[in-house]
Amino acid sequence: MNVLGIDIGGTGIKGSLINIKTGELTGDHLRIQTPPSLKPEPVLDVIEEIVDHYKWEGLLGCGYPGVIIQNVINTATNLDPSWIGINLAEKIKEKTNNTSWIINDADAAGIAEMHFGAGRNIKGVVIVLTVGTGIGSAFFADGQLFPNTEMGLIIMNKNFAERSISSVARERENLTWEDWAKRFNHYLQYLNTLFSPDLFIIGGGGAIEPNNYVPYLTIDTPLVPAEHRNNAGMIGAAMAALNQQI
Ligand code: BGC
Numbered sequence: 001m002n003v004l005g006i007d008i009g010g011t012g013i014k015g016s017l018i019n020i021k022t023g024e025l026t027g028d029h030l031r032i033q034t035p036p037s038l039k040p041e042p043v044l045d046v047i048e049e050i051v052d053h054y055k056w057e058g059l060l061g062c063g064y065p066g067v068i069i070q071n072v073i074n075t076a077t078n079l080d081p082s083w084i085g086i087n088l089a090e091k092i093k094e095k096t097n098n099t100s101w102i103i104n105d106a107d108a109a110g111i112a113e114m115h116f117g118a119g120r121n122i123k124g125v126v127i128v129l130t131v132g133t134g135i136g137s138a139f140f141a142d143g144q145l146f147p148n149t150e151m152g153l154i155i156m157n158k159n160f161a162e163r164s165i166s167s168v169a170r171e172r173e174n175l176t177w178e179d180w181a182k183r184f185n186h187y188l189q190y191l192n193t194l195f196s197p198d199l200f201i202i203g204g205g206g207a208i209e210p211n212n213y214v215p216y217l218t219i220d221t222p223l224v225p226a227e228h229r230n231n232a233g234m235i236g237a238a239m240a241a242l243n244q245q246i
Helices: 040-053 088-096 105-116 167-172 177-195 229-243
Strands: 002-008 012-019 024-033 060-064 100-104 125-131 135-141 144-146 199-203 223-225
Touching: 002 040, 002 105, 002 229, 012 040, 012 229, 024 040, 024 229, 040 088, 060 088, 060 105, 060 229, 088 100, 100 105, 100 229, 105 125, 105 135, 105 144, 105 199, 105 229, 125 177, 199 229
Parallel strands: 002 060, 060 100, 125 199, 199 223
Antiparallel strands: 002 012, 012 024, 125 135, 135 144
């Protein structure tokens, strides 16, 4: 069975049909640049474009980069503030006539990794981090998600941690991978102190090539790259829609 998975990011919006049984993409994914205004209406136009591309009439799961409570958007750290208060599932229904379920993008990626990827069958405390326009987090205890954690927003050096360790920060400041990894290592050590996880899973477009940064990490806690790389968000959003999870 397929569900259409969509992942709204600060730089790109991706969609693909997802085989819910296997967690695999059915065919190719489509990536469209996030409209520069970062406002709801143009992003909804992109969602409509993705739905039309796949001629999709069915269930749709959508990852969004902020806190979501029952399909209602609570924060818009890296998007326009006019998103706040919107019921995105209702808007998608108006626009495409499809039923959808909205979930935080990192929680979606985490769900995919815990079911079909690096966290498969792992008990204990697992922290999944996504490195992209922001830093997203998903927390699991014995496979159970604690939703809407915002570990990119913990304060480090008087600012949100993601302001200095996102891939946008790495590019903006022209950091070498070694310099970036040192910052990231510091951040991981802090999370370690706070939460004592058994495993870190690192995903997102900004950390797609582990060889770039893993050699510079000194953290003792086991750390593995996300197996589904940049697709985990779409896969997990589709899975969450089926289960109407969180
Ligand atoms: C948002 C999170 C999101 C992360 C990754 C952060 O700025 O606050 O909700 O998961 O970016 O997109």
